[in-house]
Amino acid sequence: MNMKPENPLEPDVARDATYHRAPEALREKVSASIKDMARAERGPAFGRWMLLAASFAAVSFVSWNAALMTAASHDNAIENEVLTAHVRSLMVPGRLADVESTDQHTVKPWFAGKIDFAPPVRDLAADGYPLTGGRLDYIDGRAVAALTYRIRLHPVNVFVWPAAGASDSAPKMQTAKGYSIAHWTRAGMRYWAVTDAGPEEISRFAEILASG
């Protein structure tokens, strides 16, 4: 709605009307329903197995290092999701980036209004890692920002989302199925970077991005 676009004080729908975001409780409710439906698809045998697994899990919670174990398995789960998201983003042409730009001032505002946080976006062209764009993705049960870079000819996905209360941590490297993965926490944001470039490359890339 731009009746008099030259006057910023005139009412304007796109600017003045409320964009109603889904409440967190609804997000959780919907996720739970979908999970239930997915479980039902897998049949009752799976449900019984889950019950058994749950009872084992309950027992293991008693143990002193349970918290550590679950944190590690949580990281494993995220690693799987990040890897899947990376591979899939390269399978479908045009899927890698919804906003294609090497300009951080184009990529960063693209996320405004699409997710409830502002991901730090930096072009690392000067270090040999040009920014190529960004898109939304879904990791660890929430919408996340996916920033895409290149290490020479290798595409890199960097997934970013807020880490409530987590303190900064230096990049940790790992490899899985021939991919190199690095993850770290900085300034309240969790970062997971994945690429098919070598571990030394992702390591340097991660150090630069994590130190900025």
Next chain:
Amino acid sequence: MSRHSDFSRSVMPHLDAAYNLARWLTRNDHDAEDVVQEAMIRAYRFFESLREADARPWLLAIVRNTGYTWLAKNRPADVVPIDDTSTLASDVVTIGHTSPTETNPEVILLQSANRKIVNQALEDLPVGYREVLVMRELEDLSYKEIASVAGIPIGTVMSRLSRGRDLLKSAIELRMRKAS
């Protein structure tokens, strides 16, 4: 990969868009949540019918259908058919502009008054105009996408947008005159 994770990554990121449309259709938080919850379950059931890379218009079409069904059942008076033949198909071209970043208190006051008036005027529009304006201005959908979501021809999208903007403009002006 499982259907569940495919759905999570292609449809779940559009939950805000789904809620925004449902909220503007029902004009109520609680009802919007019910509509979205039901629409998401339907979306999961009909996930195989998603053909496009971008799931947003597909999801919004499901939200819209669910919302209309809900309105017809709970607030039939809200569903007023629109006579598209009587409106002119002259579309106003939207020119993008950046919002001001001024911090002048008078400007801030005026803008918050604008927000209140625009929200009220938009809520009062007939749902057929309200939904196309929301999809165009807040969701930034193309005419083609709006046409597919609402199941109407592109020409009708354009004429409803045009008429909707005119109606909204008069409603806003009326409210501003009352306010001053």
